[in-house]
Amino acid sequence: MSLIEYDIEILKHPEFFNWIHWNLILWAIGLIIHGLWVFGSNPLFVKDWEKRQIKKYMEKEASAEETIGNG
Numbered sequence: 001m002s003l004i005e006y007d008i009e010i011l012k013h014p015e016f017f018n019w020i021h022w023n024l025i026l027w028a029i030g031l032i033i034h035g036l037w038v039f040g041s042n043p044l045f046v047k048d049w050e051k052r053q054i055k056k057y058m059e060k061e062a063s064a065e066e067t068i069g070n071g
Helices: 003-012 014-039 045-070
Strands: none
Touching: none
């Protein structure tokens, strides 16, 4: 039996698809846990960070315009 025939036989086996489903489920659970670990339990903190960054850049731009205006 060649390797290709063996691979085809594995694909025909019903347990193969069960393995795929379990693999997808476990990856999804892992990604969810990782996301909670990275973003904490409140992923909305990103908006707060974004607002702070916008404010920082606006203040920097305003001070640069004042410097140009005074020069």
